[in-house]
Amino acid sequence: MAPLAKRLLDLEGLGIRDLKRCGDDLLILAGPTVGLSGPCAIYRWINWAQDPVQHEQRVRLHRPEHLIDLPFGRGVDHPEGLALWPREDPAILVVCDSPSDERLDPARKILKADLFELPL
Numbered sequence: 001m002a003p004l005a006k007r008l009l010d011l012e013g014l015g016i017r018d019l020k021r022c023g024d025d026l027l028i029l030a031g032p033t034v035g036l037s038g039p040c041a042i043y044r045w046i047n048w049a050q051d052p053v054q055h056e057q058r059v060r061l062h063r064p065e066h067l068i069d070l071p072f073g074r075g076v077d078h079p080e081g082l083a084l085w086p087r088e089d090p091a092i093l094v095v096c097d098s099p100s101d102e103r104l105d106p107a108r109k110i111l112k113a114d115l116f117e118l119p120l
Contacts, residue, residue: 008060009028010062012066017031024049025048026049030042040070043064045065068119070116077098081094084118085115091116094114
């Protein structure tokens, strides 16, 4: 079995909420830990798939590119998951947990999510 690869990411104090591979890049949804309210953002680790661990005993600090600051609410609308959204221009779908009333339509069983253009 291969040794565990350790990575250290500078996400400006935020924790990892979700990860999504995008070609050779890695998209990182970052935000507060647990159920706290606070800043959230999407980062891109460029060429992640081609960036192998260089030393088993030393851990490098990686600084992914900050792409998008995400809206969030106090006690509601915490960005929790992301998905690549298929369309001509690349986009990212972000879904929140603890959705606000404005995001919900119980009669039609709809939860509104956010769609952001993926900067190239």
